[in-house]
Amino acid sequence: MHTIDLAYVGRGLHEELAAYIADQEDYYADEGVHVALRDGCTWDDERLRRCATIGLGRALLSRLTDGTPWVGLNVNTHRPLFWFLARPGLSSLADLAGRRLAVHAPHTAPGCFTRIVLRKAGLDPDRDIQTVVRPPGDYGMDLRRLRDGEIDAALVGSTMAPEAVAAEYGWRVLAWMGDHFQIPTVGLAVDTTYTDPDDPAVQAVLRAHRRALKVIHDDPDTTVRYIQTFLGGHTADEARAHYDTFIAPYFSTDGRADLAIGDAAITAVAAELGVPATVTAAEFCRTAP
Numbered sequence: 504m505h506t507i508d509l510a511y512v513g514r515g516l517h518e519e520l521a522a523y524i525a526d527q528e529d530y531y532a533d534e535g536v537h538v539a540l541r542d543g544c545t546w547d548d549e550r551l552r553r554c555a556t557i558g559l560g561r562a563l564l565s566r567l568t569d570g571t572p573w574v575g576l577n578v579n580t581h582r583p584l585f586w587f588l589a590r591p592g593l594s595s596l597a598d599l600a601g602r603r604l605a606v607h608a609p610h611t612a613p614g615c616f617t618r619i620v621l622r623k624a625g626l627d628p629d630r631d632i633q634t635v636v637r638p639p640g641d642y643g644m645d646l647r648r649l650r651d652g653e654i655d656a657a658l659v660g661s662t663m664a665p666e667a668v669a670a671e672y673g674w675r676v677l678a679w680m681g682d683h684f685q686i687p688t689v690g691l692a693v694d695t696t697y698t699d700p701d702d703p704a705v706q707a708v709l710r711a712h713r714r715a716l717k718v719i720h721d722d723p724d725t726t727v728r729y730i731q732t733f734l735g736g737h738t739a740d741e742a743r744a745h746y747d748t749f750i751a752p753y754f755s756t757d758g759r760a761d762l763a764i765g766d767a768a769i770t771a772v773a774a775e776l777g778v779p780a781t782v783t784a785a786e787f788c789r790t791a792p
Contacts, residue, residue, distance in 0.1 A: 505536045505704035509691075510543030510551055512558035513613075513639050515661035516733050516750070517584035518689055522557060524715035524729055525708075536707035544639060552694040555705060560612025562692040563769070563787060567778050575788045576700055577690035577712050577758040582681025584749060585613055586665040589656035589675045590649055596624035596678050602655035605635045605645045610776075612688075613639070617658050619771050620683045649674065664737050664745040681753065686768035687760040687788050700789065713758050720756050760788035 511518050522540065525531055531538045543551050543558075548565055556562060560583070562573035587596065587604075599621070607614035609628075614636075618628045626632060635654055637644070645657035646668065656677065659665055669676050691712060693700055719726050723746065730750070731742045765784025773780035 505702075505707055506539070507536060507702075507704040507708060508539045508541050508554040509708065510541040510546065510554040510556045510558075512543045512546075512551070512556060512561050513660065514544065514641060515584070516730060517580075517661040518557055519733070520726075520729070520750070521579050521690070521712050521715040521719070521754075523732075524718050524726070525711040527729060528715070528718065530711035530714045531708070534707040534711045536704050536711070538708060538711075553697050555691055555693050555698060555708065557689055557691065558612065559690055559692050560616070560686065560688050562694075563686075563772065564610070564612055564615060564776065566782055566787065567769075567773055567776060567780070570781070572695045573692050573787070574695060574700060575687060575690060575692045575760065576705065576790060577709050578687040578755055578760045578788060578790055579689045579712075579716065579758070580681075580754045581685045581687055581761055581764050582679075582749075582753045583613065583616055583684065583686065583688050584661040585616070585658055585680040587656055587677040587680075588645075588649070588659050588665050588669060589677050590652070591673060591675065593656060593675060593677060596621065596626065598677070599624075599656055600626060600631045601633070603633045603635055603653070605637055605648065605654050605657035607639060607658065608636050611639070613658065613660070615772055615775050616680060616684050616686070619775050620678070620680055622775075623683055646672075662733065664734055664741050666745070666748070667737050667741040679749070681749070684768070684771070685764045686772070687765050687784070687790075690758060690790075709758070716755055716758060719750060719754050723751065726750070759790045760784060762788065
């Protein structure tokens, strides 16, 4: 049996769902590969390079800024699962002007994407908003700070169903990032310095993940059951509504990248980072089955 280390670099459905299904349904074993799932959230880039990774966004930023030869081999979705959750009194992204927003650091993938979205809304993220930078996590502290009035809004990820949380507390979901910025994101990437994309272990993981993507589309009941393991604070109906709204319509059926979306996203990310767009989507996303 082949072996491989596979690192996730964020938490929640966005990052983990396809790999979780592949693991729980024994697709890795079926494909003849032993996968060690590693928590790479706090790893530095040099350590991460020696693993396959789920985080395509972080891999792309590394390729643009350091020239690290990451390639994406599978894409789960083009719509990042992050939301702007706000206290009452705010009704649009433009209302964040002068407000306190908890958000990821600018050099991280979700932080970079957030800045692109804010600029599209006519806001300068460095001047118009009071940013409270915090590391990725389960966003529980953000919810506490929202309740206590310490912040006005937070960019939260898929460790929760934000629409259900908003309904519970009387808050607002100002925007879903996936409506404002698309990019081939989360799937499988390798640094070709250390890992051959054609390595049998890599190809086995790809087959397992594509089987998991089919489950997401063809077996809603099984998928929602797994989603509930991530959304432990939500009801079955809330988990189903989250799946119907954000997962089923937008997760890939075959793991392939939309290269037009990819090229536009790479241009936007490079501009936000202030670096040249030295790679095309076709060069970064080698996702043909």
